[in-house]
Amino acid sequence: MLLRKSIAIDMDQVLADLLQSELDIFNKRYNKQITKQDLTGKVLEDDYPELANEIYEFMNTYEFFRDLPVIEHSQEVIKELQEHYDIYIATAAMFAPNSMIAKYEWLQEHFPFLHPHHFVFCGDKGAVHADYLIDDSLNQLESFQGQGIMFSAPHNEYENYGVKVTDWLAVRDYFMEKLTTKS
Amino acid sequence: MLLRKSIAIDMDQVLADLLQSELDIFNKRYNKQITKQDLTGKVLEDDYPELANEIYEFMNTYEFFRDLPVIEHSQEVIKELQEHYDIYIATAAMFAPNSMIAKYEWLQEHFPFLHPHHFVFCGDKGAVHADYLIDDSLNQLESFQGQGIMFSAPHNEYENYGVKVTDWLAVRDYFMEKLTTKS
Known part of the structure; x- marks a missing residue:
């Protein structure tokens, strides 16, 4: 055997x-239309370093990870x-x-x-x-x-x-x- | 190097x-005086199999593990x-x-x-x-x-x-x- x-x-x-849910929340909150394709070769925080902490805050929750x-x-x-x-x-x-x-x-x-x-x-x-x-x-x-x-x-x-x-x-x-x- | x-x-x-906290709660709840020494070579559930579920319930909590x-x-x-x-x-x-x-x-x-x-x-x-x-x-x-x-x-x-x-x-x-x- x-x-x-x-x-x-x-x-x-x-x-x-995770990325789709992250973009859904981000786009709604900041009135943007970022797509997955826009993030080819990078992460959202590369384009919005000033929002990195806020992105982490809305993602580091039970609700965010429970519904992916x-x-x-x-x-x-x-x-x-x-x-x-x-x-x-x-x-x-x-x-x-x-x-x-x-x-x-x-x-x-x-x-x-x-x-x-x-x-x-x-x-x-x-x-x-x-x-x-x-x-x-x-x-x-x-x-x-x-x-x-x-x-x-x-x-x-x-x-x-x-x-x-x-x-x-x-x-x-x-x-x-x-x-x-x-x- | x-x-x-x-x-x-x-x-x-x-x-x-963990064992001390487990015994503290168990003894109070069931009016017993079990000591660590009484559990030499075994676990509490060996002596009280009928209470195994209840023991698991009071241990599987945030509060129990936070204060050990x-x-x-x-x-x-x-x-x-x-x-x-x-x-x-x-x-x-x-x-x-x-x-x-x-x-x-x-x-x-x-x-x-x-x-x-x-x-x-x-x-x-x-x-x-x-x-x-x-x-x-x-x-x-x-x-x-x-x-x-x-x-x-x-x-x-x-x-x-x-x-x-x-x-x-x-x-x-x-x-x-x-x-x-x-x-």
Whole structure:
């Protein structure tokens, strides 16, 4: 029997569409029409550094993180991957401590087939032990000790990384192919 | 220059005296006089299985975890170890999700010299990456991939483990000796 490999999966911008909710609130509050496309290769705070604190304040709440939309195909693909891999959720919740309970409840609502004992709320992902990490953050991927997989997001559009995937169907292909080539 | 090793440290029964608070509430609520010594080699739920749910309910609260006493010498020793090691806090907060905000605040109050980016709130500590783990739970030590150090608690009194320490002064000796023997 082959030993099951483990996959750690980031939440924000990988499972949860944080950017869309961030823009919805920002545009309404400051009467703007910023789109995701406008943020190619950067984050909102790069264009509005004077509002960085206010952006952090409206995001670091239970309400903000509790209602984020689920990123397309993540549920079905993770459910399928779970048959062959140990799945962990690894999210940098310590950057926004008020998000913790919301993230826990959100995972239970949208990914009820995952066990909470496999949730890891951390800061630096160098402290996460898994064979793979799927993440949109280059810093976190570089800190992680295993094989990283960069999940595309507007902010990382111009970043090169060994393994980069555009969506969850590509994640599925990457991992299912590994199973086939092994047997 | 030597690469700094990393130490992950459990909270309950290692940094925070959870058992004392648990007994204080239990004894008051059920009119008992159970002491820590009465729980040598077992946990409260072993003697009162019919109350296990009620015990979990009164413990899985913000208030319970926010006010736990700090275990003797942990602050001074960790501050000293931090000069030579990367310190992470790894706590199984997912077993009591209502504890998360309290644990975060408690660490900031009692260990202000630790960075929240080094807090890891998890379930199974097989997902924690560090060179060492100091923990009172045999299950967690067995799940962890690095070198485990069992921290004595009444419930693990009869458990044998390769490295077992009785208090924080013994933790200090263990790690400071490693530094001396290397140089």
